[in-house]
Amino acid sequence: MSSTNHQLLSPIEAIVGEAGILTGKALAGRSAGIWSGRQLKALALVRPRTTAEVSAVMKLCHAVGQAVVPAGGMTGLAGGHKSTASDIVMSSERMNRIETMDARSRTMVVGAGVILQTVHDRAAEDGLMFALDLGARASCTIGGNIATNAGGVRVLRYGMMREQVLGLEAVLADGTVVSSMFDVLKNNTGYDLRQMFLGSEGTLGIVTRAVLRLHEAPLAIETALLAVPSWDKVMELLRYFDAALPGALAAFEVMWRDHYELNTGPHSAVDAPLEPSTPYYILMDMFISDHEQGRAKLEALLTTALEQGEIADGALANSETERARFWQIRENFEPEQNCYDLIYGYDVSLPLEAMEDYVESVRTNLSQGFSDAALMAYGHIGDGNLHFSIYPGAARDREAVDELVYYPLQALRGSVSAEHGIGLEKKAYLGYTRSAAEIELMRKTKRMMDPGNILNPGKLFDI
Ligand SMILES: Cc1cc2nc3c(=O)[nH]c(=O)nc-3n(C[C@H](O)[C@H](O)[C@H](O)COP(=O)(O)OP(=O)(O)OC[C@H]3O[C@@H](n4cnc5c(N)ncnc54)[C@H](O)[C@@H]3O)c2cc1C
Structure with a gap:
């Protein structure tokens, strides 16, 4: 790690204050994620309170090419929030305020660090509902939900996170603030820049605030x-x-x-x-x-x-x-955790007509390759989204099991990630779902928005 990057820490502290930056021993109690069981690795964990603070920190990082990993509740299941000892982890945990709640226009303005369950509870006070719902609701954040374009159990009726965000604010790699805090449903004024950040997994910008769309709660x-x-x-x-x-x-x-x-x-x-x-x-x-x-x-x-x-x-x-x-x-x-010491999780989508045969062929191939393996299947099947929890057996050959699951999806026109994203874990398989031309356009977009490749580098694809 260069001394230049260590020299960043004091100027960052000057921006976010003493409580806004954790380094060295102060990081000891911080976990690397909900199920990781490991301690967070980072040059520093930075906890800004405002968009302006995020912007000022990004300007410093951009100037010296410092890698920054955005983090919310760290419940992501694709390794998108994973960091190394030389990264700055930019946490949204202090941007956790509900700014406004407007029951008449059915909108809520929130900081990126607000927990999903908090949004549900606040909407319910006014007889309203925020439609995104998923198992990690008590820990995941709105910023993380946006960055992963989260799905969950209500997609069939209300769509994914993409449909629930009317506006947002994000900070680009060079510190530029892009504010699209609209609160109208219809807005055909050129490219929909807000959607650039939905599902971008922290590689194009750091989401700091959002305008959420609410619905009437069911009676x-x-x-x-x-x-x-x-x-x-x-x-x-x-x-x-x-x-x-x-x-x-x-x-x-x-x-x-x-x-x-x-x-x-x-x-x-x-x-x-x-x-x-x-x-x-x-x-x-x-x-x-x-x-x-x-x-x-x-x-x-x-x-x-x-x-x-x-x-x-x-x-x-x-x-x-x-x-x-x-x-x-x-x-x-x-129960899975009680029975098995290791589980590989999968999140794919494919047409419903092909699902039964696909599950059975993965099950057969798995048991032929690894006689002591086990497979549990479930999912949001109403929207074609299938999950596997696979115990890989003693061989623990992740690559071989990944191939068994992902390879057949190409012929079925399925997706290697229905909702969890690509992160680090599915990078090798992005080409099974997206064409070479699509991936090249994504790369060009990344190079244009983050020429120094400092925002969540190495996630989604390599530059
Ligand atoms: C028990 C359980 C059940 C789950 N069920 C579902 C489900 O049904 N559907 C589903 O879609 N997911 C599910 N997930 C996965 C996970 O909860 C979602 O991906 C969630 O949206 C991640 O939010 P987070 O705040 O924890 O983000 P993190 O895990 O902290 O980060 C996820 C990604 O977003 C980026 N990021 C985080 N915050 C920001 C920000 N402010 N700006 C820019 N980038 C950012 C990170 O760099 C990373 O790439 C589940 C997870 C668990 C543990």
Whole structure:
């Protein structure tokens, strides 16, 4: 590490104050991420409070070519927030203020470091809802959600993070502030610069503030768990419920039997509401406007589906506690962690018609290559998003398992990342989903916006 870069620390401290920069021993208690178990590596952890402070720090870093890794809640699952001992980690943790909440225009202006759950809670106070929702809601930040264009469990009805952001403010590598803090839905005034930062994984700018779009909160939520005898019936049920209650389907999650069995078995705190005897389990949320009528209609739909053999069994949650219990079966990863000392996580998307064969061929190839491996499948299947948790067996050959999962997606026109991003972990496979011309255009964009390659260098692709 050059002494020049060490000499940056005092001027940075002059900008952000003593509490705004942690170095050396002060970093000892800081973790490198939610599941990493390792200590954060950094030349310094910088914690600015305002866009102006971020801009001033970036100007200094730009002048000497200092690498900067933007960080939010560090819950990312693609390694995008990973840093080395010579990086400055720019944390949004002190930009954590809700600036305004406007219930009439259904917008909220927030700092990039505001936690997703905090946004949910504030919107709920006014009978509103922020549509992005995901398992890491208690730790992930709005800036991280923007940088990864996060997805989650409500994409089917409301779209990804891209759809939830009306405006944002970002600081470029050279310290330039780009403020697009619009709060209107329609704005056709040239290139949509705000979208440049959504999904850019901290490589094009540091997001500092955002205008979020809110929706009316549902008057009632009905949650059903269904045991389904075949993949064809999973696909039929998606249309059946969506057509019978138009616009009400807000989550359509599918768990393959191995995930359901593990998460309701002896390693889990949740007992199985339905016998683990069918190959698929659907977990479904319906947002309805009339509790009595909506529930009666849903009960009638379930009865018909049962009589026609579309489902083998079904249960409707009778209370908030039961709803939470059903969702725990989908979202809880403790049973995996209790059973296996290592899990590789995957997040892909592909057409629903191809999904059953794809999962079975990955499972077969995995067991042929590694007899002691295990695969759990689940995902936001309503929007074609499949997750695998794979125990790789004693061989622990990450590259070989990655190939088994990613290679077949090329022929299926699937994506190696549905929602978690590319980061470091999927860099080698970007070309399986994006063409050479697309990747070159991304590189040109990066070179134009960050000529010194100081913002999250080495993430997404190499320059
Ligand atoms: C249990 C669990 C469940 C999850 N479920 C989902 C899910 O359903 N859907 C989904 O999409 N993701 C999911 N994730 C992944 C993760 O929560 C999301 O990617 C989230 O958006 C990351 O936010 P963060 O604040 O933790 O970002 P970080 O992990 O800190 O960073 C992620 C990336 O964004 C960049 N970044 C962070 N803040 C900024 C900023 N202010 N400006 C510019 N760049 C920035 C980082 O450099 C990095 O590249 C899950 C994670 C866990 C642990």
